[in-house]
Amino acid sequence: MRDTTSDGELLRAIAADRDRRAFEELYRRYAPWLTARLRGRCADAAMVDDVVQETFLAVWRGAARYRAEGHSADAAGWLWRIGARRLVDALRGDGARGRLRQALARLRHREEVSAEERVLAGVEHGDLAGALTRLSPELRAVLQATVVDGLSTREAAVLLGIPPGTVKTRAMRARRQLREALA
Template sequence: MNRAGPDGDAELLRAAADGDRHAFEELYRRFAPWLAARLRTRCADQAVVDDVVQETFLAVWRGSARYRHDGDVAGWLWRIGSRRLIDALRGDGARGRLRQALTRVRHRQEESAEERVLAGVEHGDLGGSLERLSPELRAVLQATVIDGLTTREAAVLLGIPSGTVKTRAMRARRQLRGELA
């Protein structure tokens, strides 16, 4: 099964959800490395990342995660994986793992793929405006807008109170509105 592109991915996912083992294996081969790499930008613990990737695809196989055919398959898998990562980080020792992951993210020298995409958006001056946001404001926007996490989930991921997430999101939106007006 060698389907490519959004329609092929959706067809592959549909076949996998219907119990087609070969389709599931192809889906896993196609998306598991990408999902693991993206999750590693949020968590430095490789064992946790590996578990989350497995849990994500297990949810697809068991049918407990339902694709509604209203978006990109990769985005749908990312949403499942990121939520499962939040759940994993909430478990025993989550504060320590979260602190370790955040320290790694804050101190890495290389930009993540998501940060490069955000910086490269060229609708008006959005890319430049996003780049001019402080790292704290940009992190909140990334967690809540790009990754689709709730305020509470973003707070757990970023290690800050929910009220701080709301305040930073409001400040980021205000700054972006001011620059793009």
């Protein structure tokens, strides 16, 4: 039988009392979900497992920030933001450039060039980086949240403190400006 305690109550118990049972329940609820989402972004199962553990360690050490940040009921979005950032940090480690070069090498041996391959080639040669730096900070922040971190529009809106409609509009503008810059 599943515990009926709300996610917010669990997080408050973890923050206020270091309640191990509350932490274990939160882990049972969200670790499989977080693992599945992160594996969609990274094929290295060991790295994903490490990131999930680091995410929950961060919750144990700093759950009070959840309450202080004012996230009333979106524990999943909060956990995803922590996990996504930890995954990005792990991928930026020493091996990330090597993995990108290997992926590009594999892509170059195929006859058909996809849009993803063109973007990866742009990253390798700096075209995309230059185009991204020319975007306004507001547009870059939306791309970071929705593309790099993989957040939904609603999650990005919470993270950035703007309405979901504004996230969608800024994402459209950013994509249009990038297309023009990379054309």
